[in-house]
Amino acid sequence: MTDPVTAARRLIGMVLVHETEEGRAAGRIVETEAYGGTFEGHEDDAFHAYKGKTARTEVLFGEGGHAYVYLIYGMYSCMNVVVSPEGTPAGVLIRAVEPLEGISLMKARRKGRKEKDLARGPGRLCLAMGIGRKDNGADLVTGPLWIDDDGRGPFPVESSKRIHVDYARWGKEFPWRFTMKGSPWVSR
DNA sequence: TTCGCGATCCGCT
DNA sequence: GCGGATCGCGAAC
Numbered sequence: 001m002t003d004p005v006t007a008a009r010r011l012i013g014m015v016l017v018h019e020t021e022e023g024r025a026a027g028r029i030v031e032t033e034a035y036g037g038t039f040e041g042h043e044d045d046a047f048h049a050y051k052g053k054t055a056r057t058e059v060l061f062g063e064g065g066h067a068y069v070y071l072i073y074g075m076y077s078c079m080n081v082v083v084s085p086e087g088t089p090a091g092v093l094i095r096a097v098e099p100l101e102g103i104s105l106m107k108a109r110r111k112g113r114k115e116k117d118l119a120r121g122p123g124r125l126c127l128a129m130g131i132g133r134k135d136n137g138a139d140l141v142t143g144p145l146w147i148d149d150d151g152r153g154p155f156p157v158e159s160s161k162r163i164h165v166d167y168a169r170w171g172k173e174f175p176w177r178f179t180m181k182g183s184p185w186v187s188r
Numbered sequence: 189t190t191c192g193c194g195a196t197c198c199g200c201t
Numbered sequence: 202g203c204g205g206a207t208c209g210c211g212a213a214c
Contacts, residue, residue, distance in 0.1 A: 033195070035195075046195070047195090048195080051211090054210075054211070055209095055210075055211090056209080056210055056211085070195085070209090070210095071194095071207095071208070071209060071210090072194060072195070072196055073193090073194060073196050073197080073206080073207070073208085074194085074206075074207030074208035074209070075196080075197085075206070075207055075208075076196050076197065078195060078196080080195090093195060095195085121196070121197075122195070122196075123196045123197060124196085124197075127197095162195075163195075164194085164195055164196075165195060167193095167194080168195095
């Protein structure tokens with residue numbers, strides 16, 4: 001893998017797939033955020049692994065190509081793709097997908113919400129795709145949770161500041177949120 | 189052992 | 202637009 005910013009850009013337009021007993025769900029990634037590394041000489045203090053390795057962030061220090069799934073606000077899960085260039089921890093938060101396959105399953109998991117709101121936001125997409133903390137550390141190469149490049153890209157990508165990281169002195173200024181230009185499926 | 193809080197979502201106003 | 206829900210992590214005591 002490469003640095004998180006390159007990876008976050010590259011992931012836009014790729015397809016996230018999850019196969020479970022309930023069936024198969026897939027969505028095109030339209031919004032990501034890069035975490036880790038440095039920007040203009042400052043370390044990313046919004047990154048969970050910023051202060052070093054802990055029980056929670058252990059998989060961020062492991063091999064790239066795995067999932068880092070954590071619990072947020074006591075009730076929602078968020079999914080990252082671990083991207084570790086030369087042993088340095090880094091990740092890409094998947095923030096939104098455009099539902100492609102298994103839409104009725106997603107609607108059932110999302111209590112019948114409108115299609116637009118199924119996977120618009122990191123917690124929502126985990127609910128819709130059936131991703132939870134049991135998937136922390138999952139191998140994204142072997143599945144049943146993986147990422148495909150279906151060759152439809154490249155897609156135009158826009159960057160902006162990351163969301164909900166105001167607590168971070170430097171990190172809140174990093175323009176490391178990436179969205180598919182013009183997509184109605186991004187979180188905002 | 190305790191305590192504060194978060195890479196969010198939802199319902200109500 | 203605002204605040205409540207809810208709990209594991211990590212730092213402090």
